[in-house]
Amino acid sequence: MTLVPVTYKGGIFQHDIVTDLIEDLGGYVVQKHVLAQEVVLQCFVPKDDIDLIREISRPLFGEVTDSPLVGTEIAIVSPSLEIHHLPHPSCDIAEYTRRLGAKSNMVGMARGVGKRIAAINDEERDVINEHDIAVFGLGNFEHCIEYKMPNLRRGIEVPIILCGGPDKEALQKIVDPPVDGYVGNVGRFMHRTKESEELAKLDEIIAEITRVLEKRREEIAKDPLSVAPARLMNLIREKVPEIEEVTSPTPLTVQMKGLRVKLPYDTFAPVLRKVGIEDGITIGDVAEVLPSRMRDYIIIRVKPFSETNVVV
Amino acid sequence: MLAVEYFEVECREAKGAEYYKQITNDVLLDHNLLKVIDRLHIFIDPEVPVFVACGTLKKITSLIRVRDFANVNPQEGKMTLVISEEAYLAPMLKIFWERFGKEHVEQPDRFTVILYDVKEDPKVIEEIVVADPSENLFKDLIYAFKCIAPEGFRLRKEKFGNGRFSFVASENTLAEDIDTLVAQKFALMGVTP
Numbered sequence: 412m413t414l415v416p417v418t419y420k421g422g423i424f425q426h427d428i429v430t431d432l433i434e435d436l437g438g439y440v441v442q443k444h445v446l447a448q449e450v451v452l453q454c455f456v457p458k459d460d461i462d463l464i465r466e467i468s469r470p471l472f473g474e475v476t477d478s479p480l481v482g483t484e485i486a487i488v489s490p491s492l493e494i495h496h497l498p499h500p501s502c503d504i505a506e507y508t509r510r511l512g513a514k515s516n517m518v519g520m521a522r523g524v525g526k527r528i529a530a531i532n533d534e535e536r537d538v539i540n541e542h543d544i545a546v547f548g549l550g551n552f553e554h555c556i557e558y559k560m561p562n563l564r565r566g567i568e569v570p571i572i573l574c575g576g577p578d579k580e581a582l583q584k585i586v587d588p589p590v591d592g593y594v595g596n597v598g599r600f601m602h603r604t605k606e607s608e609e610l611a612k613l614d615e616i617i618a619e620i621t622r623v624l625e626k627r628r629e630e631i632a633k634d635p636l637s638v639a640p641a642r643l644m645n646l647i648r649e650k651v652p653e654i655e656e657v658t659s660p661t662p663l664t665v666q667m668k669g670l671r672v673k674l675p676y677d678t679f680a681p682v683l684r685k686v687g688i689e690d691g692i693t694i695g696d697v698a699e700v701l702p703s704r705m706r707d708y709i710i711i712r713v714k715p716f717s718e719t720n721v722v723v
Numbered sequence: 724m725l726a727v728e729y730f731e732v733e734c735r736e737a738k739g740a741e742y743y744k745q746i747t748n749d750v751l752l753d754h755n756l757l758k759v760i761d762r763l764h765i766f767i768d769p770e771v772p773v774f775v776a777c778g779t780l781k782k783i784t785s786l787i788r789v790r791d792f793a794n795v796n797p798q799e800g801k802m803t804l805v806i807s808e809e810a811y812l813a814p815m816l817k818i819f820w821e822r823f824g825k826e827h828v829e830q831p832d833r834f835t836v837i838l839y840d841v842k843e844d845p846k847v848i849e850e851i852v853v854a855d856p857s858e859n860l861f862k863d864l865i866y867a868f869k870c871i872a873p874e875g876f877r878l879r880k881e882k883f884g885n886g887r888f889s890f891v892a893s894e895n896t897l898a899e900d901i902d903t904l905v906a907q908k909f910a911l912m913g914v915t916p
Binding site: 490491493494495496524525526527528529550551552553554555576577578598599600601602 | 736738739742743745746749750753767769770772870873874875876877894895
């Protein structure tokens with residue numbers, strides 16, 4: 412059974428029918444937003460059952476759309492968190508990915524500015540490595556990007572998508588070794604992206620992210636995870652009731668190969684390791700429960716089948 | 724760009740120049756500075772790296788007086804001022820307190836100020852100078868150019884006066900002969916020292 416990420420949008424009336432249906436089919440609801448009279452569900456559902464969900468939600472005026480970014484955590488990296496990059500373009504990109512279902516975090520570097528002086532520190536590097544993908548939003552000059560990119564990408568193991576002012580071809584030429592994705596003509600600008608061609612640029616970034624993530628999903632599929640991160644999310648929600656008291660918007664953030672749990676590591680890591688999944692298998696058996704560099708959160712990294720020899 | 728007589732961005736990377744022209748336009752527009760700048764030349768060399776902005780200003784003669792944002796209505800024993808724009812209310816009250824004393828100035832609500840037992844002619848009060856926008860212009864300009872300049876260029880040299888300004892920034896120590904470069908850029912606009 413392959414699960415595909417979709418977004419369900421519909422009225423709040425009787426939306427629990429849809430939620431129950433998704434769960435009965437073996438899918439998972441990753442995020443649920445209730446906005447006035449509307450409900451937005453970001454979920455994983457079995458590929459073959461999408462039509463069934465469409466059918467059942469039709470009388471409720473529900474709408475099911477593909478959203479390839481559901482269940483991913485994206486780092487939007489900018490050289491700093493100053494007015495030069497915020498709110499445009501970094502926030503615009505972050506917001507746009509969020510609309511398509513991703514959980515995006517902004518990472519502003521302490522000393523990422525300038526050309527010669529640009530650098531990344533170990534904390535920033537580790538935080539970026541906890542995400543599924545990093546989108547770098549750099550500046551407008553080819554020469555500058557060429558000079559500083561080797562410094563900024565040092566130690567980053569997740570796929571990188573580089574956005575910059577020069578053309579895509581120019582970016583491809585100057586970055587060595589190549590990164591996973593490039594989007595040209597999106598450098599530093601000081602106005603809101605609201606014209607159609609600017610929105611088209613944002614769509615291009617999303618397309619690039621989707622392409623790279625798709626490749627990563629295929630790689631994961633070759634050596635599947637021992638347990639689906641979305642399943643772990645539901646389990647933790649069931650068995651660790653303290654998670655309901657966390658006030659963060661997404662107390663459990665699903666990633667492609669793991670899960671971020673926004674509970675303090677020292678108190679809850681042993682508890683999480685002991686949570687049983689099925690047939691006496693616990694989370695500790697199929698995943699690593701590690702301290703996150705982000706606050707004192709926990710990051711769970713699910714081990715692949717080749718390491719554990721179990722799939723639950 | 725409206726109202727600016729000369730505006731050029733010079734850079735060896737054509738695409739970079741185009742973007743910086745857009746950035747400059749956006750920032751100056753946001754900070755309401757387009758109407759005070761007459762000519763502007765920006766030079767960027769990412770290889771040095773250096774950022775130079777120089778230009779001339781329009782003559783600003785408009786002092787803000789009480790009559791620009793308030794109506795003075797003389798009445799029996801008092802004078803009522805109806806305020807149309809709050810921006811200059813605070814400096815105006817300060818001036819009134821000093822001049823007439825706090826006991827003669829009352830402000831019942833945001834848009835009204837009442838002066839009691841003031842002997843002066845309403846015409847005189849209307850002419851009181853409240854603020855001089857050109858005082859803060861230098862600060863505003865420098866702030867705007869800090870936003871425009873590539874980030875991380877923290878070593879700066881600014882000059883202001885005589886109706887012209889220059890702003891030089893880099894991440895490295897500025898060259899000793901940087902003033903020659905600035906003079907060259909001024910010459911491009913047809914401004915000579």
